[in-house]
Amino acid sequence: MHRVNRIGVLTSGGDAPGMNAAVRAIVRKGIYHGLQVVGIRRGFLGLLKKEFVRFSLGSVADIIHRGGTFLHTARCEEFKTEQGQREALKNLQDEGIDGLVVIGGEGSMHGALALAEYGMTVVGIPATIDNDLTGTELSIGFDTAVNNVVDAINKIRDTATSHERVFIIEVMGRKTGHIALFAGLSGGAESILIPEEPLNMDEVIFKLQRGMNRGKLHSIIVVAEGATGGMAVGEEIRRRTGLETRITILGHLQRGGMPTAMDRVLASRMGAKAVDLLREGVSKQMVGIMAQQLVAVDLEEVLDQKRELDRSIWELAAILAI
Numbered sequence: 213m214h215r216v217n218r219i220g221v222l223t224s225g226g227d228a229p230g231m232n233a234a235v236r237a238i239v240r241k242g243i244y245h246g247l248q249v250v251g252i253r254r255g256f257l258g259l260l261k262k263e264f265v266r267f268s269l270g271s272v273a274d275i276i277h278r279g280g281t282f283l284h285t286a287r288c289e290e291f292k293t294e295q296g297q298r299e300a301l302k303n304l305q306d307e308g309i310d311g312l313v314v315i316g317g318e319g320s321m322h323g324a325l326a327l328a329e330y331g332m333t334v335v336g337i338p339a340t341i342d343n344d345l346t347g348t349e350l351s352i353g354f355d356t357a358v359n360n361v362v363d364a365i366n367k368i369r370d371t372a373t374s375h376e377r378v379f380i381i382e383v384m385g386r387k388t389g390h391i392a393l394f395a396g397l398s399g400g401a402e403s404i405l406i407p408e409e410p411l412n413m414d415e416v417i418f419k420l421q422r423g424m425n426r427g428k429l430h431s432i433i434v435v436a437e438g439a440t441g442g443m444a445v446g447e448e449i450r451r452r453t454g455l456e457t458r459i460t461i462l463g464h465l466q467r468g469g470m471p472t473a474m475d476r477v478l479a480s481r482m483g484a485k486a487v488d489l490l491r492e493g494v495s496k497q498m499v500g501i502m503a504q505q506l507v508a509v510d511l512e513e514v515l516d517q518k519r520e521l522d523r524s525i526w527e528l529a530a531i532l533a534i
């Protein structure tokens with residue numbers, strides 16, 4: 213068994229609530245097993261700049277409930293180059309790090325794989341509000357982001373019904389509609405526009421007109437940023453129906469705030485699992501959760517596939533909004 217002694221951990225890409233709980237789990241589980249744990253600040257950027265911090269048990273006190281990432285995060289173009297990756301590897305080796313945990317989304321998993329291909333022992337942990345990674349049913353941060361959006365929808369609903377207005381709520385998700393789908397269903401949206409389905413404004417208008425025929429003048433429409441712009445949807449509805457529309461782009465509100473208990477549990481379990489995998493000498497794997505069981509999945513396979521969206525949930529949302 214390849215024995216690791218000193219493991220490094222970094223958070224990368226868009227921050228996701230629960231990243232702190234994952235780092236805490238890695239530090240505590242690592243130290244529990246007699247390992248040294250080193251934090252790398254600012255993701256791959258910090259790795260290139262040698263921003264190392266030696267962790268103790270106390271370093272991760274009082275962070276389990278905090279959103280964001282206390283290690284800071286970054287997006288780093290230089291790391292995408294071969295030269296950048298070689299330099300990153302050298303910095304890890306100079307620091308005596310023989311196992312690395314990369315916490316982040318799809319882009320970060322590409323970075324993790326690159327370092328593993330240069331010979332570093334690397335395990336990934338999926339953390340992105342977008343939930344767009346394959347190999348796991350859930351990524352850290354998704355549950356909190358969905359709850360943030362639902363919280364916003366509940367509030368917007370109060371004013372939408374009072375004024376009898378159509379509200380268009382644009383949510384994040386990059387090229388995917390997972391946040392829109394889950395928040396739209398839980399928030400009782402009339403229509404959910406996602407990039408995985410063709411944009412059908414006639415259908416959206418038809419539903420609004422059906423509502424108008426029974427005297428319903430307020431509506432919530434959730435639009436994934438990857439589907440189309442919320443502004444364009446609002447304008448078209450106003451033009452074609454005469455209904456009063458308002459557009460809310462939730463933006464980074466979705467990504468902040470206390471992680472839900474579900475995200476904290478997921479992050480704690482995944483962090484501990486990553487340490488176990490490193491102790492077993494496993495590399496090029498990502499921790500995932502499937503049917504509530506932790507699994508280790510091949511990073512190459514994860515990055516080879518495009519995540520499918522559960523179409524039946526989208527269809528259900530449409531039926532329930534009848």
Ligand SMILES: Nc1ncnc2c1ncn2[C@@H]1O[C@H](COP(=O)(O)OP(=O)(O)O)[C@@H](O)[C@H]1O
Pocket residue numbers: 224225226256286287288289291292316317318319320321322323324326339340
């Ligand atoms: N193909 C790639 N090869 C190596 N590193 C990558 C690759 N794609 C992204 N990265 C690194 O991961 C960082 C985070 O990726 P990004 O897509 O912004 O966020 P996320 O990991 O949350 O999806 C990038 O800034 C870059 O440093």
Ligand SMILES: O=P(O)(O)OC[C@H]1O[C@](O)(COP(=O)(O)O)[C@@H](O)[C@@H]1O
Pocket residue numbers: 225226227317318319339340341342384385386437467
């Ligand atoms: O924080 P930025 O740079 O504005 O990026 C916004 C993007 O980051 C996200 O919030 C999260 O994406 P990643 O997890 O892939 O970084 C996307 O939903 C959104 O499109």
Ligand SMILES: [Mg+2]
Pocket residue numbers: 225317318319340342344386
């Ligand atoms: Mg991503």
